[in-house]
Amino acid sequence: MIDKADQATLYGQHLSEKTHRFQAILGATEFDEIVIAAGDSKIQFADDMAYPFVANPYFREWVPLGKRVGSYLQISLNSDRPRLFLLTVEDIWHTAPQSLPVGFEQGLEIIEYASLDELKKYLSQKQDGTAFIAETNSLNMVQECWNPQAVTDQIDYQRRAKTAYEQDCVRQANRLAVPAHRAAYKAFMAGASELEIAAAYLRGCGCSEHEMPYGIIAGVNEHGAVLHHHNLDKQRRTPRSFLIDAGVAENGYASDITRTYAYDPGSDFAALIEVMDVMQQQLVAGGGIGKSPVDLHVLSHLKVAEVLRQFDVLKVSAEEAFDLGISATFYPHGLGHHLGCNVHDRGSNLANAQGDLLPAPEKYPKLRSGALMVANQIHTVEPGLYFIPALLHRLRQGEFASKINWSRVEDFLPFGGIRIEDNIVVHRDGSLENLTRDAFRDIKQ
Ligand code: GLY
Numbered sequence: 412m413i414d415k416a417d418q419a420t421l422y423g424q425h426l427s428e429k430t431h432r433f434q435a436i437l438g439a440t441e442f443d444e445i446v447i448a449a450g451d452s453k454i455q456f457a458d459d460m461a462y463p464f465v466a467n468p469y470f471r472e473w474v475p476l477g478k479r480v481g482s483y484l485q486i487s488l489n490s491d492r493p494r495l496f497l498l499t500v501e502d503i504w505h506t507a508p509q510s511l512p513v514g515f516e517q518g519l520e521i522i523e524y525a526s527l528d529e530l531k532k533y534l535s536q537k538q539d540g541t542a543f544i545a546e547t548n549s550l551n552m553v554q555e556c557w558n559p560q561a562v563t564d565q566i567d568y569q570r571r572a573k574t575a576y577e578q579d580c581v582r583q584a585n586r587l588a589v590p591a592h593r594a595a596y597k598a599f600m601a602g603a604s605e606l607e608i609a610a611a612y613l614r615g616c617g618c619s620e621h622e623m624p625y626g627i628i629a630g631v632n633e634h635g636a637v638l639h640h641h642n643l644d645k646q647r648r649t650p651r652s653f654l655i656d657a658g659v660a661e662n663g664y665a666s667d668i669t670r671t672y673a674y675d676p677g678s679d680f681a682a683l684i685e686v687m688d689v690m691q692q693q694l695v696a697g698g699g700i701g702k703s704p705v706d707l708h709v710l711s712h713l714k715v716a717e718v719l720r721q722f723d724v725l726k727v728s729a730e731e732a733f734d735l736g737i738s739a740t741f742y743p744h745g746l747g748h749h750l751g752c753n754v755h756d757r758g759s760n761l762a763n764a765q766g767d768l769l770p771a772p773e774k775y776p777k778l779r780s781g782a783l784m785v786a787n788q789i790h791t792v793e794p795g796l797y798f799i800p801a802l803l804h805r806l807r808q809g810e811f812a813s814k815i816n817w818s819r820v821e822d823f824l825p826f827g828g829i830r831i832e833d834n835i836v837v838h839r840d841g842s843l844e845n846l847t848r849d850a851f852r853d854i855k856q
């Protein structure tokens with residue numbers, strides 16, 4: 412396992428790699444610098460309470476200070492050392508702002524500032540020389556300089572290939588999630604409520620709810636069929652099944668992990684999970700440089716149809732169910748997405764750095780990741796099989812109702828559904844690294 416000192420070295424390499432990439436982006440424009448604002452805290456309407464602050468992913472891709480309000484980063488054509496501007500004002504209400512991990516400051520020029528007028532003196536003096544990436548136009552740039560798409564498209568496109576540092580952050584984020592997933596499973600087996608399970612998860616990784624890369628999804632029994640079940644139940648239920656989709660953030664990078672469990676290891680639902688688990692690993696193995704996520708998605712539908720046939724849910728062949736689109740009732744989401752600073756990393760629908768979008772696949776128009784896989788990408792692979800009352804109702808009312816064995820559907824409805832999700836690095840040498848399974852294997856507790 413990489414310790415913090417090694418991670419600081421990787422971070423230094425990350426800074427120089429990103430600087431070169433951003434200088435190449437600048438070279439194709441009239442701008443001579445890119446300035447990224449972390450963002451400012453937001454006050455709720457008609458209240459004096461702020462929403463929890465998280466710096467935007469353009470900033471987090473550079474600096475692991477997701478909680479530090481008012482920070483700016485400047486990358487210039489004429490300097491290989493990015494400048495980090497940190498807001499430093501007296502504040503008697505709050506504790507000291509987050510600081511960089513030890514050793515991370517070496518590749519940066521750090522400048523403390525107290526007002527935006529002070530900060531502006533460091534910016535390009537050329538008129539329209541700054542491409543400013545920010546949620547709000549805090550530096551009062553002319554419209555053409557604020558989030559210029561010719562720049563943001565190129566940033567989103569370069570993000571596909573993760574540096575060794577970024578890969579390590581997601582690797583560590585997987586490792587940190589393992590004890591939390593185990594604690595959640597233990598709580599489920601002890602009969603805890605969904606909210607108690609989420610509390611066990613947070614204790615297991617030593618994080619607060621606001622530090623989660625996305626809201627914990629913890630569905631007991633039927634709630635496993637709610638794809639993003641965030642509205643956690645406080646009631647304890649007699650446990651049958653449990654789906655947990657939860658990650659951890661490391662330096663602003665996410666893990667995104669789903670596991671599904673049966674309370675009774677002898678049940679049909681437990682057997683269904685086992686078959687899905689084997690199938691998920693076959694889909695992982697189908698990835699690699701130059702492989703098409705759309706082809707893998709199509710294959711995953713065929714495999715889900717085969718599983719449905721194997722468990723007697725279908726009265727027709729898997730091929731026929733697949734051809735008729737019946738598998739989509741049981742599996743209504745994509746096989747995966749790019750992972751990084753965003754859980755659903757931006758840029759996965761870009762055909763090129765000029766911002767052209769990939770055409771949506773005809774049969775699966777909502778697919779997020781269409782581009783062929785490239786080296787150093789991180790993908791999730793997350794096939795699912797659910798018994799979702801609303802979708803099943805529609806199928807039962809439709810022309811294909813007779814192709815389903817509805818008594819088998821009734822058997823599985825109380826168990827909700829299954830999703831199994833791992834995070835995979837596509838390495839340059841063609842190998843695939845399963846960050847999630849490696850972490851579960853290596854971490855004994
Ligand atoms: N956790 C959200 C997703 O898997 O896409």
Ligand code: MN
Pocket residue numbers: 667747748791793832
């Ligand atoms: Mn995911």
Ligand code: MN
Pocket residue numbers: 656657667668669832
């Ligand atoms: Mn997930």
